[in-house]
Amino acid sequence: MAIPPMLEIVDLWKGFNGRDVLCGLTFNVQPGEVLGLIGPSGCGKSTTLKLICELIMPDRGEIIRRSNEIGLVFQGSALLNSLTVRENLALALRHRRYSKAEEEEIIRNKLTLVGLIDYIDAYPTQLSGGQQKRTGFARAIVNNPKIILYDEPTTGLDPVMSTIIEDYMIKLKDELKAASIVVTHQYSTWTRTTERVLLMHAGKSVWEGTAQEAIESDNPYMRQFAHATKEGPMLSGLL
Numbered sequence: 001m002a003i004p005p006m007l008e009i010v011d012l013w014k015g016f017n018g019r020d021v022l023c024g025l026t027f028n029v030q031p032g033e034v035l036g037l038i039g040p041s042g043c044g045k046s047t048t049l050k051l052i053c054e055l056i057m058p059d060r061g062e063i064i065r066r067s068n069e070i071g072l073v074f075q076g077s078a079l080l081n082s083l084t085v086r087e088n089l090a091l092a093l094r095h096r097r098y099s100k101a102e103e104e105e106i107i108r109n110k111l112t113l114v115g116l117i118d119y120i121d122a123y124p125t126q127l128s129g130g131q132q133k134r135t136g137f138a139r140a141i142v143n144n145p146k147i148i149l150y151d152e153p154t155t156g157l158d159p160v161m162s163t164i165i166e167d168y169m170i171k172l173k174d175e176l177k178a179a180s181i182v183v184t185h186q187y188s189t190w191t192r193t194t195e196r197v198l199l200m201h202a203g204k205s206v207w208e209g210t211a212q213e214a215i216e217s218d219n220p221y222m223r224q225f226a227h228a229t230k231e232g233p234m235l236s237g238l239l
Contacts, residue, residue: 036194
């Protein structure tokens with residue numbers, strides 16, 4: 001018997017101020033799979049994540065989630081500077097009925113997973129940008145989510161730090177086996193961390209396949225995006 005997708009997006013539409021941002025988007029993510037949601041700015045990638053998290057509601061269409069356990073890794077770390085690393089993670093556990101000892105064990109386990117156990121009592125302002133990102137990872141996975149959403153996880157990082165963050169994303173995939181969506185523009189991120197990519201343009205899916213297939217594809221949209229060329233169908237309306 002086939003295993004159902006952990007997440008299904010069916011004919012999703014969303015508009016703002018009379019302009020459609022998503023126009024019938026459809027895709028699914030299998031348990032344990034990492035899907036890269038890629039495409040030019042303004043194509044609807046981050047809007048899709050907000051819809052999945054129910055931060056906004058769709059105009060039409062359906063979002064089928066086999067679990068409500070969702071972890072969100074924000075583009076910025078979104079940490080509270082007035083709280084320590086431990087306290088930031090504890091906030092995500094506040095609705096769970098854990099004892100103090102259980103809570104402490106969970107927090108320490110997640111910080112160890114992302115290599116930050118030595119910074120448990122540090123404040124976010126005492127951390128580097130990469131350490132703040134990794135703290136955001138730990139907070140997102142503190143409840144062992146079945147679905148993880150990454151919103152531009154390597155934006156603003158130098159190439160070396162981007163590689164380190166990508167390594168942690170791969171590690172989390174192996175550890176948690178969660179269904180994941182990675183929204184990104186960065187070539188190294190979608191080629192290294194995903195098993196499948198979906199290219200969006202003008203609120204729709206225009207190509208889907210593995211990262212290697214994307215690099216080799218003759219599809220005009222995918223070829224233009226993968227090789228960062230000005231010639232192609234995505235240029236219209238961007239200048």
